[in-house]
Amino acid sequence: VFAQVDTSGQGELEFQIESLAEDNEENETDLIQIAENYELYRSNPINLNTATQKDLESLQLLTIFQINNLLEYRRRMGKIVSVYELRVIPEFDEYTIKKILPFITVSLTETRKLKPKYIWKYGRHDLITRYQRQIELPVGYEPTDDPDAKRFLGSPERIFTRYQYSYGKQFRMGFTAEKDPGEQFLEGAQRYGFDYYSAHVYMSDIGKFKSIALGDYAVEFGQGLSLWSGFAFGKSADVLGNERFARGIRPYSGANENRFMRGAAVQYELLRNLELTAFYSRNRVDANITEPDTIDDEVAEVSSLQISGLHRTDSEIEDRRSLGLEIYGGHLGYKWRFFEVGLLAYQTNMDATLNRRADAENQYRFSGDENFNLAVDYRIVWKKINFFGELAKSTDGWATTNGLLVNPHEQVNFVIQARNIQRDFFAIYNAPFAESQTPGEKGYYFGMDFALIPRVSTKLYYDIYEFEWYRFQTDGPSGGEETGIQIEYNPSSRLNMYGRLRWERRDINQSTDGNTRPLIDQVRRTLRFHISYRASDEWTFKTRIENSRFQKEEVEYGWLFYQDINYTFQKAPLKLYSRFALFNTDGFNARIYAYENDVLYSFSIPGYFYRGSRYYVMLKYDLGQRVDLWLRYAQSYFSDRQVIGSGLNEYVGQTRSEIKAQIRIKF
Numbered sequence: 001v002f003a004q005v006d007t008s009g010q011g012e013l014e015f016q017i018e019s020l021a022e023d024n025e026e027n028e029t030d031l032i033q034i035a036e037n038y039e040l041y042r043s044n045p046i047n048l049n050t051a052t053q054k055d056l057e058s059l060q061l062l063t064i065f066q067i068n069n070l071l072e073y074r075r076r077m078g079k080i081v082s083v084y085e086l087r088v089i090p091e092f093d094e095y096t097i098k099k100i101l102p103f104i105t106v107s108l109t110e111t112r113k114l115k116p117k118y119i120w121k122y123g124r125h126d127l128i129t130r131y132q133r134q135i136e137l138p139v140g141y142e143p144t145d146d147p148d149a150k151r152f153l154g155s156p157e158r159i160f161t162r163y164q165y166s167y168g169k170q171f172r173m174g175f176t177a178e179k180d181p182g183e184q185f186l187e188g189a190q191r192y193g194f195d196y197y198s199a200h201v202y203m204s205d206i207g208k209f210k211s212i213a214l215g216d217y218a219v220e221f222g223q224g225l226s227l228w229s230g231f232a233f234g235k236s237a238d239v240l241g242n243e244r245f246a247r248g249i250r251p252y253s254g255a256n257e258n259r260f261m262r263g264a265a266v267q268y269e270l271l272r273n274l275e276l277t278a279f280y281s282r283n284r285v286d287a288n289i290t291e292p293d294t295i296d297d298e299v300a301e302v303s304s305l306q307i308s309g310l311h312r313t314d315s316e317i318e319d320r321r322s323l324g325l326e327i328y329g330g331h332l333g334y335k336w337r338f339f340e341v342g343l344l345a346y347q348t349n350m351d352a353t354l355n356r357r358a359d360a361e362n363q364y365r366f367s368g369d370e371n372f373n374l375a376v377d378y379r380i381v382w383k384k385i386n387f388f389g390e391l392a393k394s395t396d397g398w399a400t401t402n403g404l405l406v407n408p409h410e411q412v413n414f415v416i417q418a419r420n421i422q423r424d425f426f427a428i429y430n431a432p433f434a435e436s437q438t439p440g441e442k443g444y445y446f447g448m449d450f451a452l453i454p455r456v457s458t459k460l461y462y463d464i465y466e467f468e469w470y471r472f473q474t475d476g477p478s479g480g481e482e483t484g485i486q487i488e489y490n491p492s493s494r495l496n497m498y499g500r501l502r503w504e505r506r507d508i509n510q511s512t513d514g515n516t517r518p519l520i521d522q523v524r525r526t527l528r529f530h531i532s533y534r535a536s537d538e539w540t541f542k543t544r545i546e547n548s549r550f551q552k553e554e555v556e557y558g559w560l561f562y563q564d565i566n567y568t569f570q571k572a573p574l575k576l577y578s579r580f581a582l583f584n585t586d587g588f589n590a591r592i593y594a595y596e597n598d599v600l601y602s603f604s605i606p607g608y609f610y611r612g613s614r615y616y617v618m619l620k621y622d623l624g625q626r627v628d629l630w631l632r633y634a635q636s637y638f639s640d641r642q643v644i645g646s647g648l649n650e651y652v653g654q655t656r657s658e659i660k661a662q663i664r665i666k667f
Contacts, residue, residue: 031603032254033218033231039600041103043124044168048106049079057245061100064243064379064386065407066091080106090410093451095490123167126174127665128601132158133181135657140182140312140648150648152182152312159185159194162253162601175199176253182312189317196309198260202251210267210275216252217261219279220244221331221344222377223401224431225421226392229259232431235482239447239461242417242433243388243403246377248277248331257309258285259429261327277331279346286311287323290355299323299352313648324351327428329373338382344375348428361470365439366426371395373427384408397425397439401432415447423469435480440469460485473509475517480506497531511553523551526592540566550589558585560592560608573622580615583608599630599662611640612654628664633657 037060046055048070056067066089073089074080083106086092133156140152158181164174177194184190200215218230223244230250233241248267252260265279286306289299299322311320329346350369356362375392389402403417417433423440434441443465451457466479481504488498503525509517528546535541542564550556562581569575577597585591591609597618598604608614616634623629635657638644644651 031231032256032601033252035601035603036253038103040169044166045103045105048104049074049108054247058247059100059103060245061103062096063091063240063407063413064381064405065384065413066096068381079108081108082106091407093411095457098493119167119171123165123171125665125667126162126164126166128160128162128662130158130160130599130602130660130662132160132602132658132660135659136651136653136655138645138649138651150313150315152648153188153314153317154179154182154184154190154312156181157185160255160602161194164253170204171202172251173199173201174251174253176255178255178257180310180312182310189311189320195311195320196255196257198253200251200253202249208269210269211249211265212267213249213251213265215262217263217265217279218250218252219261219265219429220246220248220250221277222246222342222375222390222392223388223403223433225377225390225399225401226344226373226375226394226427226430227329227346228431229261229429230431232433234433235435235445235461235463235484239449239459239484240405240413240415242415242445242447243386243405244431244433249279255309258305258307273335275333277333279330280328282324282326284321285323285325286319286321287352287354288319289322301353301355303355303357305354322352323354325349325428326351338380340379342377344377345373347372360475361472364423364469366394366396366424368395371426371428392425392427394424394426397422399425399432399439401434409450411451413449415445417445419443419445435463435465435482436467436471438467438471440467440471442466442468455490457488457490458485459488474507474519475509476519478507478519480504494534495532497529500526500528500530502526508552520552523549525549538568538570540564540568542566544594546592546594548585548590548592550587552589556586556590558590558592558609559583560594562594564597566597575620577618577620578616580613581608582613584611585609596634599632599660600628600664602660602662604634606636610638610644612636612638626666628666630660630662632660634660 041059046059053067053071056062056070069090083097083101083104086097137156141156144151157179159179162174162176164172166172176198178196179185179194183195186193198216200213200217202211202213202217204211206212220228220230224232228244230247232244249265254260261279261281262283263279263281265277267275267277269275286309287302288304288306290303291301292299302323305323306319311317326349327346329344331342331344333340333342348371353369355367356365372395373392375390377390378388380387384407386405389400391400392398399421401417401419403415406414408414419432419434419441421432421434421439421441425439435443443463445461445463447461449457449459462483464481466477467474468477470476471478484500484502486498486500488496490496505521505523507519508522510520526546526548528544530542530544532542533540544560544562546560548558560581560583562579564579566578567576579596581594583592585608588609591607593605593607596604596606596616599618606614614634614636616632618630618632621629635655638654642652642654644656
């Protein structure tokens with residue numbers, strides 16, 4: 001999923017990440033968790049001879065049918081001797097095997113049991129420090145004599161550090177610290193150093209204790225409708241990715257400053273097929289203060305929860321960690337052969353009242369200081385049919401999502417999913433498969449993938465949805481639809497190419513100065529052709545051309561062309577990643593997103609808009625097996641304008657440049 005881990009499935013994961021940027025700008029998914037998950041399995045591959053269903057699901061690269069086929073093969077044939085055996089397991093084609101190969105092993109020995117002496121004797125230290133900075137600075141950093149003018153109070157550097165000590169996947173502890181650009185460091189509001197700190201201790205598979213988490217952690221249950229604080233993908237080229245594989249309790253070491261649990265959690269095996277998870281969290285999150293308590297200097301009322309995690313100005317610092325959030329509850333899960341069911345119940349308490357702005361959009365949205373959630377999730381896998389879903393109830397509303405995945409042929413899959421999220425349903429942390437994170441949505445999703453022609457695979461989907469109430473830029477009930485198709489051709493192990501078409505229509509307010517703003521169609525279409533060629537062990541080339549069309553009152557067009565050239569030196573532990581891109585769009589609405597190779601645990605998915613060019617160069621150097629170094633430089637040039645951005649983020653000039661350096665020490 002990132003440049004440092006070379007996988008055959010990287011392309012598909014890149015599509016998913018680009019889709020997050022394109023269609024889910026309000027989704028605050030922490031992409032660090034994605035990178036960390038795959039780096040964990042690259043360093044500690046899953047042993048296919050001892051892996052459980054949950055182990056294979058946590059990899060998030062296999063369907064439930066592929067997982068069941070592998071487990072059934074192992075049950076009938078015994079231990080797997082070589083990865084080449086995977087070719088005889090139904091649905092494990094060459095592409096699937098290459099995709100999971102970096103994260104699996106077929107060891108015939110048992111996993112070493114977790115013992116204290118093993119933890120400290122065989123564990124690994126992992127320390128990462130990153131420095132990042134924009135070369136050209138926006139007006140927010142310019143000095144001013146006006147005492148009322150807003151300015152960023154800190155320096156323009158982003159500094160990130162992360163330490164982790166681990167013993168396989170069974171024991172992990174560590175901390176994360178980050179300073180965002182514009183935030184103070186060792187001064188002012190941040191006199192203790194970084195703006196954000198996080199720490200965790202995590203253990204798994206200790207007798208009947210399946211997992212124990214202390215400090216910061218993430219929780220994932222059911223289909224993400226009622227409680228899911230970890231990352232989750234939405235609609236993308238992976239048309240079958242709408243089923244969530246919940247992992248229960250996970251350690252949290254990401255950089256999202258508001259979407260995690262802080263406290264303790266435990267998962268315990270009550271009986272052979274019955275597990276109980278209990279969790280408690282007490283954390284402070286950012287919120288927009290509207291009414292302070294003048295008696296005890298506490299916050300009495302907030303109007304919204306903040307999600308940016310930025311604390312650069314006086315007003316942002318005032319909202320920092322202003323709301324106390326208490327969450328506690330449990331999940332009871334039962335599994336028997338082809339049937340799984342879970343019951344979730346939890347309480348959310350706030351130490352100030354959430355009182356949203358009095359406008360039509362917020363009329364049915366949650367307000368108050370406490371909420372109770374109850375949910376039932378299920379999965380039934382019978383032969384080649386998979387039913388899955390979740391029914392959830394909050395204090396004021398309810399929601400449900402249900403799906404059907406069918407595998408009629410080894411190379412053919414269908415999925416149908418229906419969702420109904422009432423406008424007054426509320427869950428503090430959730431990530432359902434939906435068009436938006438805004439409640440009040442109903443929708444139906446249809447997806448299909450098939451590979452009936454050798455080396456050719458086709459994926460297509462259609463999603464139709466409606467919103468029963470007002471939402472952002474939509475004054476009234478609205479709806480929309482989206483469809484996409486991707487055809488991929490793999491003529492050899494060195495050459496891959498695909499074409500993709502995505503089209504979406506949605507209702508949105510007409511741009512008018514009057515009080516009445518009727519709804520009109522907003523249509524976005526993108527067309528892409530991408531080719532990847534590994535010419536040798538040293539050279540890899542990637543070429544993409546993409547066209548976009550955006551229509552509201554007027555039509556805007558855009559296009560993007562880029563060429564990647566990556567080189568792996570054979571006589572030195574050095575890798576070079578580079579790109580040159582040209583772009584031209586009529587405006588911001590026709591922007592095009594493209595994934596870029598970046599340093600470990602960092603992501604770059606810029607939107608290309610206006611007219612200009614962009615390039616980046618990144619070097620990765622390995623100093624033995626213990627030290628990795630990265631150096632990255634990127635620059636965008638805009639040929640048609642002298643001012644970019646607005647407000648405090650307004651840049652004067654035609655270029656925006658960034659430098660990034662990172663060191664990783666393993667010992």
